[in-house]
Amino acid sequence: MTFTPHGKHLIAGEWLAGEGTFRSSPAQGAPHEFSAGTADLVNRAAEAAEAAFAAYAATSREDRARFLDTIADEIEARAEAITAMGTAETGLPEARLNGERGRTTGQLRLFADHIRKGDYLDRRHDPALPDRQPLPRPDLRLMQRPIGPVGVFGASNFPLAFSTAGGxxxxxxxxxxxxxxxxxxAHPATGEIVAEAVHAAIRATGMPAGVFSFIHGDTHHVGAALVQHPLIKAVGFTGSLRGGRALFDLCAARPEPIPFFGELGSINPGFILPQALAARGAKLAEGWAGSLTVGAGQFCTNPGLIVMPKGVLAEAFAKAAGDALAKIGPQVMLSDGIAEAYRAGAQRAAGVATPVFEGESHGRNALPAIYKTTAEEFLRDHTLAEEVFGPLGVIVTVTDGDQMLDVACAMEGQLTATLHLDEGDTDLARRLMPVLERKAGRILANGWPTGVEVADAMVHGGPYPASTNFGATSVGTMAIRRFLRPVSYQNIPEALLPEDLRGL
Structure with a gap:
């Protein structure tokens, strides 16, 4: 299937143009013109979503599961065109796009299976006790119900898995x-072709047209209009701390504040404990270099900080990591703006830490860089604790376990934290665990955090600023909880109860 972007917005089953246009900036190939989103288009989409809500919320779990499965089928039917367009726009390699497409369709099918089982409804029933003394108890039933229309922001670094039909x-x-x-x-044509797949699934399954709308936009105004629209009841976002915090504040300032589920960034610290460093420092250095540079370091789980005991073993680790990075050539970044921000971040790091390896990045290409500093300097200057989106890492050396604990305690909220340990490191690891549990949504042992398994037990979130809601995840089946709320039904006749509560 070939695909030529038409540059229009999908609003309640219709492809519409806006008043102005913007041009894409692909990594390769010719740019395309896209209609610019407006507040009026947002309003039309939100009103269509609200009009569709009652009917869609009342659909059976099986019908919604079939809808999700059909979206996955329609995406796969456009596989070749999606990969070609995604590669051109983002510069990501074909293999990465193919894998990400598989993850995207896998997520859709996972949620289809999840709602078929029904466990997520958390159905509860306290039967009436009319003879209870001193007061009778009414019949009480509880079930999770959908909250209403949701606004979703496509992410720059995952044009499929965290975007139009993503998690x-x-x-x-x-x-x-x-x-x-x-x-x-950054990838409007890729978003458009996936929106076409969702549109085809809506028609194939007979879902209300307003159940999904897609709006292009290259300014902040469209996003602001979306999160402030009174019919939008929650927002899902993956992106920068600055952009996400601005949208979060808009959500909180509404006359009716709404939840903003933002995944905003993380430096994903790794702690290499003494015995592990002594036993396999060179191997760990090589593994870190590989994880740091996968996808040009443009993963939210990129391990940007490593903490280890100071001394000759730390020096050897730094050299081995630098040698590994020297073998890695330039990588294309997702956009010109991201590449520029990466170079600025490297300059900031160079101003407060000692370079270990610095590649000279130009244009949209990035070369990796790592720096080193002491725990004292790291605790004194917050600069190195800020995420740099790209293949940049910092090594922090500590004098002993107590200082390693101090560094861990000074961390802000993280998506992940990793312990590299051998059996002799257990006591120190045991001291670190309570701290890391408070700092991160996912704790790893002897691995690298890049790569997030889509599964029931996954948490992709964490304390602020990793995310704006520490009790939520944007990956895994628990992500559905963000868009549900519990409703209790007291003495409601069976015929008026939601179908999934009848007969309980």
Missing amino acids: DTASALAAGCPVVVKGHP
């Missing part, structure tokens, strides 16, 4: 919530 959209649709997607301007 936020899949989990919201599974919950019974219509979705309005604001596409990311």
Whole structure:
């Protein structure tokens, strides 16, 4: 299947143009013109979503599961065109796009299976006790219900798995919530072709047209209009701390504040404990270099900070990591703006830490860089604790276990934290664990955090600023909880109860 972008917005089953246009900036090939989103288009999409909500929320779990499965089928039917367009726009290699497409369709099918089982409904029943003394108890039943239309922002670094039909959209649709997607301007054509797949699935399964809308936009105005629209009841976002915090504040300032489920960034610290460093420092250095540079370091789980005991073993680790990075050539970054921000981040790091290896990056290409500093300097200057989106890492050396604990305690909220340990490191690891549990949503042992398994037990979130809601995840089946709320039914006749509560 070939694909030529038409540059229009999908609003309640219609492809519409806006008043102005913007041009894409692909990594390769010719740019395309796209219609610019407006507040009016957001309003039309939100109103269509609200109009579709009652009917869509009342669909059976099997019908919604079939809808999700059909979206996955329609995406796969466009596989070749999606990969070609995604590669051209983002510069990501074909193999990466193919794998990410598989993850995207896998997420959709996972949520389809999840809602078929029904466990997520958390159904509860306290039967009436009319003879209880001193007061009778009414009949009480509880079930999770969808919250309403959800706004979703496409992410720059995952044009498929965290974008148009990614995890936020899949989990919201599974919950019974219509979705309005604001596409990311770094890959508008990729977003558009996936929106066509969702549109085809809507028609094939007979879902209400307003259950999904897709709006292009290259300014902040469209996003602001989306999160402030009174009919939008929650927002899913993956992106920068600065952009996410601005949208979070808009959500909180609404006359009716709404939850903003933002995944905002993380430096994902790794702690290499003494015995592990002594036993396999060179291997760990090589592994870190590989994880640091996969996808040009443009993963939210990129391990940007390593903490280890100071001394000759730390020096050997730094040299081995630098040698490994020297073998890695330039990598294309997702956009010109991301590449520019990466170079600025490297300059900031160079101003406060000692370079170990520095590649000279130009244009949209990035070369890796690592720096080293002491725990004293790290604790004194917050600069090195800030995420740099790209293949940049920092080594922090500590004098002993107490200082390693001090560094861990000074960390802000993280998506992940990793312990590299051998059996002799157990006591120190045991001291670190309570701290890391408070700092991160996922704790690893002897691994690298890049790569997030889509599964029931996964948490992709963490304390602020890793995410804006520490009790939520944007990956895994628990993500559906973000778009549900519990409703208790007291003495409600059976005929008026939701179908899934009848006969309980």
